[in-house]
Amino acid sequence: MSQIGSFALLLALALCAYSFLAGILALVNKGPASARIGETARRAGIASFAIVFLAAVVLVVAAFQNDFSIAYIFHHSNRDLPAPYKFATLWSGQEGSLLFWALLLSAYGLVLRLRYKTDVRLFAYASVIIAAVQVFFLLLLNFAANPFGVMQGTLPAEGTGLNPLLQYPEMVIHPPMLYLGYVGFTVPFAFALAALIMRYPGEKWIQITRRWTMVTWGFLTCGVFLGAHWAYSVLGWGGYWGWDPVENASLMPWLTGTAFLHSVMMQEKRGMLKTWNMWLIFSTFMLSIFGTFLTRSGVVSSVHAFAQSSIGDWFVAFLAIIFATCLFFYVKNRSHLRTEHKLESLVSRESSFLFNNLLLLVACFTVLWGTLFPVLSEWVQGTKVTVGPPFFNRVNIPVALLLLLLTAVGPLLAWRRTSIDSLKRNFLWPAIGALALGILLVALGMKPWKDVSYFYSLMTIMLSALVAFTVISEFIRGGRVIGRHTGQNLFASMVQLAHRNTRRYGGYIVHFGVIVIMIGFAGSVFNQDKEQEMGFGDKMTIGAYTLVCQSYTQDDNPNYGSEWAVMNVFKGGKQIATLNPERRFYKASQQTSTMVANRSTPQQDLYVVYEGQNPETGRPIIKVHLNPLVMWVWVGVWIMIVGTVVALIPNAVQARVAAPARMRVEPVGAGD
Amino acid sequence: MKIKKSLSSRAKRGIWVIGTGGKDRDSSSLALLGMTDVFLKRSAQLVVLAVAVFTLLGAGDQSARFNDLGHKMMCVCGCNQILLECNHVGCAYSERMRAELATAVDRGDNDDLTLQGFVQKYGTTVMAAPTKTGFNRVAWITPYLVLGLGLVMVTVIVRAWRSRPLVLPDGSVAAVHGAELERFRNQARKDTEV
Numbered sequence: 049m050s051q052i053g054s055f056a057l058l059l060a061l062a063l064c065a066y067s068f069l070a071g072i073l074a075l076v077n078k079g080p081a082s083a084r085i086g087e088t089a090r091r092a093g094i095a096s097f098a099i100v101f102l103a104a105v106v107l108v109v110a111a112f113q114n115d116f117s118i119a120y121i122f123h124h125s126n127r128d129l130p131a132p133y134k135f136a137t138l139w140s141g142q143e144g145s146l147l148f149w150a151l152l153l154s155a156y157g158l159v160l161r162l163r164y165k166t167d168v169r170l171f172a173y174a175s176v177i178i179a180a181v182q183v184f185f186l187l188l189l190n191f192a193a194n195p196f197g198v199m200q201g202t203l204p205a206e207g208t209g210l211n212p213l214l215q216y217p218e219m220v221i222h223p224p225m226l227y228l229g230y231v232g233f234t235v236p237f238a239f240a241l242a243a244l245i246m247r248y249p250g251e252k253w254i255q256i257t258r259r260w261t262m263v264t265w266g267f268l269t270c271g272v273f274l275g276a277h278w279a280y281s282v283l284g285w286g287g288y289w290g291w292d293p294v295e296n297a298s299l300m301p302w303l304t305g306t307a308f309l310h311s312v313m314m315q316e317k318r319g320m321l322k323t324w325n326m327w328l329i330f331s332t333f334m335l336s337i338f339g340t341f342l343t344r345s346g347v348v349s350s351v352h353a354f355a356q357s358s359i360g361d362w363f364v365a366f367l368a369i370i371f372a373t374c375l376f377f378y379v380k381n382r383s384h385l386r387t388e389h390k391l392e393s394l395v396s397r398e399s400s401f402l403f404n405n406l407l408l409l410v411a412c413f414t415v416l417w418g419t420l421f422p423v424l425s426e427w428v429q430g431t432k433v434t435v436g437p438p439f440f441n442r443v444n445i446p447v448a449l450l451l452l453l454l455t456a457v458g459p460l461l462a463w464r465r466t467s468i469d470s471l472k473r474n475f476l477w478p479a480i481g482a483l484a485l486g487i488l489l490v491a492l493g494m495k496p497w498k499d500v501s502y503f504y505s506l507m508t509i510m511l512s513a514l515v516a517f518t519v520i521s522e523f524i525r526g527g528r529v530i531g532r533h534t535g536q537n538l539f540a541s542m543v544q545l546a547h548r549n550t551r552r553y554g555g556y557i558v559h560f561g562v563i564v565i566m567i568g569f570a571g572s573v574f575n576q577d578k579e580q581e582m583g584f585g586d587k588m589t590i591g592a593y594t595l596v597c598q599s600y601t602q603d604d605n606p607n608y609g610s611e612w613a614v615m616n617v618f619k620g621g622k623q624i625a626t627l628n629p630e631r632r633f634y635k636a637s638q639q640t641s642t643m644v645a646n647r648s649t650p651q652q653d654l655y656v657v658y659e660g661q662n663p664e665t666g667r668p669i670i671k672v673h674l675n676p677l678v679m680w681v682w683v684g685v686w687i688m689i690v691g692t693v694v695a696l697i698p699n700a701v702q703a704r705v706a707a708p709a710r711m712r713v714e715p716v717g718a719g720d
Numbered sequence: 721m722k723i724k725k726s727l728s729s730r731a732k733r734g735i736w737v738i739g740t741g742g743k744d745r746d747s748s749s750l751a752l753l754g755m756t757d758v759f760l761k762r763s764a765q766l767v768v769l770a771v772a773v774f775t776l777l778g779a780g781d782q783s784a785r786f787n788d789l790g791h792k793m794m795c796v797c798g799c800n801q802i803l804l805e806c807n808h809v810g811c812a813y814s815e816r817m818r819a820e821l822a823t824a825v826d827r828g829d830n831d832d833l834t835l836q837g838f839v840q841k842y843g844t845t846v847m848a849a850p851t852k853t854g855f856n857r858v859a860w861i862t863p864y865l866v867l868g869l870g871l872v873m874v875t876v877i878v879r880a881w882r883s884r885p886l887v888l889p890d891g892s893v894a895a896v897h898g899a900e901l902e903r904f905r906n907q908a909r910k911d912t913e914v
Binding site: 399657 | 802805807846847848850855859860864867871873878
């Protein structure tokens, strides 16, 4: 098995190297011979997918066959591991996850190479760039982190098992989503660099790139929040985001990708910010690679990083090469990106995008700065400091609030120029609504003067309400116009409205999802928790709930032994649920893990953790968290996904503008 | 938490601040109005009232202080979790550290003293965020500096782009045909797109 896998990886490397070199040759030279070479390069790239896929299949089959002669399988699987997790073995460790990276990259490359007829030359350039990235990962897999390395000495009869924290259903889907996001940014990067190298005329490449970026961004969004949900459900500390370096690594490309999705509209609509957009997409790709480096190099300590290894140096070298290449071609062809930037008014969609980009990049910088400051501090002072949640929350929350404000105001601004009257007309009622909500919340007992966190929470809710009101008013206003012309009801008109300009209204839906998530975040200020030793019949009261310990039960299966509590939950004297927080002991890895019991409602989560037994008294310890509004976070993510899908749907009707024979230059209304 | 020892440093500071401010204002008022006795009496009553209020507030503050300080520190067992969020039963550090924190809070040590004690015992990595002293200040200042510089830069850029002259029609509205008309149509479509 290992020989087939190793051979497949070598063959894939050879194919990608050929695709890269022959691709360059074909692009540099002209003539029919070059075209034929170019075609072979494209086909070699396609074939590389099949070969990398074969390698991945070999690894998965080895996991299912319990082939512990392969060191990777020995370290990440065991005989009694359930089938879905055996499949997930592919991305559960350093080497396997790099193979998964290479597989997804070759899959993206396959799609790109099959769709080459869209624009043969642009796609040929992009294919070469993707082949270069493939070569890097295959070099890594062949020479630094081979997943098919074999065990030395006597063959073990049993593996050491998969990390218990990874034995959770979401771990079967979270890494693929995250990797689809990370890896996917290679494609827009390849198109951007290709357009720069070939001095691509026109803006078609930006439309192709934007679409790819949106798909990738959607995957990354899913991946990031699936990770948050996994952390919430498995780690048992009651939260979903701990500003861990690995979490930060996934957030950074998401932030720059978000900035790109906004600023690219400036280029499409007004031909502005060409250089900026180019570097934004370069940065997003580099941050994806940087995130992979952070996770795997051991440069910063993290709860869920991969094992430390020497592959960090490979990533540093690769990052340096990428940066040098981008810089070289930018300097060489920067004249191609030259545009005349003109703004007609400060109160315009263009300036709102500029500020939006600034805030997103400052947020990204802050995350990067906080993640790397321990390294910098050790270098300067000789002592490593910790940069944890208090730092990130303090510096990022004001930026997030400003972004929320822009999310509310931005869509109300027209391209080119917005009159103050129109802004007032569109903004007045949403602002009054948000203010009224704030006053209501204060009247209901929210005290923003009590603590800065309460102030932030109130501001978040008010600004989220402002965004919600503006988004809803945009839908209603547009829906009414369509309804007047078609006679449809308001809902049908709004659906038609969204279908006519999916990108704009899909974007609004995404914004709506973001504010639902932000409200969920704001709820964390009111988190409560309580820890108590609980024997049979013992009670614990938290908030409106009373938990009564009914019993403790044990079970055993080949993979793990478990012990769980049976907790009856009462509210207002009435039993409303029975929760079973569980603690497992995994036999192969000899590690314990918690399985949280969570009663989730839109109002709050009752989150119960069985922490184990007090070593001194032998009594079980139960920790209960009462976390308000957490469900909003997950609902918000679904709304964002829906919005992204809507934005990807082609418009139903191409807008027609009846232009009079005599035209005057007039300020225009709001576009997307 | 013991209620007896609840006159926290925060509460004490609160009394001092209010008392001092009140006194300053009162003396100037006295000079102006010549009502020394009445104001002194009122001031004394206010101080007594403030002491009572803030002592009671302090009583509730003990657990809040414990919670606040516990969230400013990390567990040093290697789990990378905030001290009060470390959920490892039998963790060699967090239980002990929490007990030490509770003792320090009960003793009435102020926040700085408590945190300093932990830093001396467990090293600088025990703090969940960089301190605001020495080089660590850079960690805090830089993001705000970048934000400030960015805002200035974007504002300057917007103003510069705005001041560039616009190519406007020369008064007489000319007929537009062919490719130019199509270009205008495309632009209008892009701009409005509804």
